[in-house]
Amino acid sequence: xxxxxxxxxxxxxxxxxxxxxxxxxxxxxxxxxxxxxxxxxxxxxxxxxxxxxxxxxxxxxxxxxxxxxxxxxxxxxxxxxxxxxxxxxxxxxxxxxxxxxxxxxxxxxxxxxxxxxxxxxxxxxxxxxxxxxxxxxxxxxxxxxxxxxxxxxxxxxxxxxxxxxxxxxxxxxxxxxxxxxxxxxxxxxxxxxxxxxxxxxxxxxxxxxxxxxxxxxxxxxxxxxxxxxxxxxxxxxxxxxxxxxxxxxxxxxxxxxxxxxxxxxxxxxxxxxxxxxxxxxxxxxxxxxxxxxxxxxxxxxxxxxxxxxxxxxxxxxxxxxxxxxxxxxxxxxxxxxxxxxxxxxxxxxxxxxxxxxxxxxxxxxxxxxxxxxxxxxxxxxxxxxxxxxxxxxxxxxxxxxxxxxxxxxxxxxx
Numbered sequence: 001x002x003x004x005x006x007x008x009x010x011x012x013x014x015x016x017x018x019x020x021x022x023x024x025x026x027x028x029x030x031x032x033x034x035x036x037x038x039x040x041x042x043x044x045x046x047x048x049x050x051x052x053x054x055x056x057x058x059x060x061x062x063x064x065x066x067x068x069x070x071x072x073x074x075x076x077x078x079x080x081x082x083x084x085x086x087x088x089x090x091x092x093x094x095x096x097x098x099x100x101x102x103x104x105x106x107x108x109x110x111x112x113x114x115x116x117x118x119x120x121x122x123x124x125x126x127x128x129x130x131x132x133x134x135x136x137x138x139x140x141x142x143x144x145x146x147x148x149x150x151x152x153x154x155x156x157x158x159x160x161x162x163x164x165x166x167x168x169x170x171x172x173x174x175x176x177x178x179x180x181x182x183x184x185x186x187x188x189x190x191x192x193x194x195x196x197x198x199x200x201x202x203x204x205x206x207x208x209x210x211x212x213x214x215x216x217x218x219x220x221x222x223x224x225x226x227x228x229x230x231x232x233x234x235x236x237x238x239x240x241x242x243x244x245x246x247x248x249x250x251x252x253x254x255x256x257x258x259x260x261x262x263x264x265x266x267x268x269x270x271x272x273x274x275x276x277x278x279x280x281x282x283x284x285x286x287x288x289x290x291x292x293x294x295x296x297x298x299x300x301x302x303x304x305x306x307x308x309x310x311x312x313x314x315x316x317x318x319x320x321x322x323x324x325x326x327x328x329x330x331x332x333x334x335x336x337x338x339x340x341x342x343x344x345x346x347x348x349x350x351x352x353x354x355x356x357x358x359x360x361x362x363x364x365x366x367x368x369x370x371x372x373x374x375x376x377x378x379x380x381x382x383x384x385x386x387x388x389x390x391x392x393x394x395x396x397x398x399x400x401x402x403x404x405x406x407x408x409x410x411x412x413x414x
Contacts (some may be wrong), residue, residue, distance in 0.1 A: 036083055039116035043076035050109030060104040067156040068108065071100040077114040079120070086121040087129030093117040102143055115178050122182025123189065130182075134175055142168060216381050218265065225261030229254050230339075253300075289328040291318060291351060297328070298349055301335045307346055308335065313352035320412045326389045327351065327360045329406060330382045334362035334404045337379070342366025342402060353410065357391070360406045368397040382406065 051072045055065035070250050075096040076269030082089045097111045114134075120225055121130040142163065236250035289297075301308040316323060331349050338347050379395060382404065386393040392409035 032083075036080065039082070039113075039120070039230060040079045043113040043116060044073065044352065046112045047072035047076055047109050048186065051105070054105040054108055058105040064104040068100055068103045068105065071096050071103065072109070072113075075111070079113055079116055082117060082120045083124070086124040087126035089245075090114075090117040090121040090126065090130045091133040091216070094133040098141055115174075118175070118178040118184065119182040121143040122179060123186045125186075127182075128178070135306070137177065138172070174188075216385065219381060222261065222265070225258065229258060243256065252282055267306055288321065288325045289332075290321065290324040291327060293328060294331060294351070297332060299336065301339060306347065307345065308347045308349065311348055311350040313350065317353060319358050319408075319410045323358055323389060323408050323410065323412045326385050326391075327406065330385055330393070330404070330406045331360055331362055333382050338362070338364045338366065338402075342368070354407075356410050358408045358409070358410050360386070361403060363401060363403040365401040368399055368402045379404075 029033040048069060051068050054063075055068060060068075075093045076097065078089055078092045093113050094117070095116045100108065100111075118130050118134060121127065122322070161187045233250070233254060236247040236254070240247045291314070298308045298310045319327075335347065335349070338344055343363050344364035348364065350359075350361040350363070383393045386406050386408060389408050389412065391406060393404065396403045396405070
C-alpha cells in the first residue's frame with residue numbers, strides 16, 4: 001500500500017501549507033467584547049470631557065451644559081447596540097448628534113460616536129440605514145435653522161444658528177470619508193471570508209481526494225485477494241477427490257493470499273490510525289507493486305478454464321515507480337473483472353513503450369458488455385487511476401471480448 005510519505009504529501013501537507021500561507025488565519029483578532037467596547041470608551045473620553053470643558057469655557061447656562069453632556073454620553077452609550085442593531089444604532093446616534101448641534105456650547109468636540117456608528121453600520125451591512133439617517137440629519141442641520149427662522153421668526157426653537165460654508169464642506173467630506181472607510185473595511189472582511197471559504201474548500205477537496213485514494217487502494221487489494229481466493233477455492237473443491245495434492249496446493253495458495261491481503265489492508269488502516277509513526281513493527285506496510293510483479297499476477301489469475309498470458313515488450317526499459325504502480329493496479333483490476341464478469345477462456349496482458357507513453361492492454365475473449373451498459377465500479381476506478389497519473393483509459397467491448405487500454409505518461413505527472 002501507499003507509504004506515509006506518499007499519503008502525507010497528497011492530503012495533510014497541502015492543507016498545512018495552505019493554512020501557513022493564508023495570512024488571514026494568522027492575524028490577531030481581538031475578542032468581540034473588546035471590538036464592541038473600544039468605540040464606546042473612546043467616544044465617551046472624547047465627547048464628554050470635551051463638552052464639559054467647552055461648557056465651562058463658554059460659560060453656557062447650566063441647563064444647556066447638562067443637556068449637551070447627556071447628549072454626548074447617550075450617543076456614545078448607544079454604540080453598545082451596534083453589533084445587534086447596527087441600522088437603528090446609526091439612526092439614534094445621528095439624531096442625538098443633530099440635536100447636540102443646536103445646543104450650546106457652540107463648536108463642541110468632534111462627534112466620534114457618529115463616526116463609529118457609520119463605519120460599523122456599513123461594515124455590518126446596514127448601508128441603507130446609514131445613508132438615510134445621516135442624509136436626513138445633514139439636510140436638517142443645513143436648512144433647518146433657516147427654515148425654522150422663516151416659519152417662527154424670533155420665536156424659532158433652534159435659535160439663530162448660521163453655518164460657515166467651510167464648516168459645511170468639511171463636515172460633508174468627513175462624512176464621506178467615514179462611509180469610504182466602512183466600505184473599505186467591509187471589502188477587506190469580505191475578502192478574508194472568501195479566502196477562508198476557499199481554504200476550507202481546498203482542504204475538503206484534499207481530504208476527499210485522499211479518502212478516494214484510500215478507498216481505491218482497499219478496493220484493489222480486497223477485490224484481488226478475494227477473487228483469487230474464490231478461484232483457488234473453486235480449484236480445490238473441483239480437485240478435492242481426484243487430485244488431493246493439487247487441492248492441498250490450492251488451500252496453501254488461499255492461505256498465502258489471505259495473509260498478503262490482510263497485511264496490505266493493515267498497512268492502509270495503520271496509516272489512517274497513525275500507528276506506523278509510533279510502532280512501525282506492529283503494522284508492516286506492503287511495498288508498492290511494480291511491473292516486475294506482473295508475471296506473478298498473471299500466473300495467479302490462471303485457473304478454472306481461464307488462461308492468462310503476459311506479453312512484455314519493454315525490453316528491460318522501465319518507467320518511474322509511480323507509473324509502474326498505476327499500471328500494475330490497472331492490470332490487476334482489469335484481470336479481476338475478467339475473472340468475475342467476462343466468462344473468458346483466454347486473456348492477454350501486454351505492456352509496451354510507445355512514443356512517450358507506457359501502454360498497458362488487457363484483452364480477453366469473453367462475452368463483453370453492451371456499450372450502453374452503466375460503467376462498473378472497477379472500470380471507473382481504473383479510469384480515475386489513469387487520469388490521476390496524467391493518462392487516459394479506453395474500453396472496447398463487444399461480442400468477441402473486451403480490451404482495456406491504459407496510456408500513461410512514461411515519465412509520470414509533474
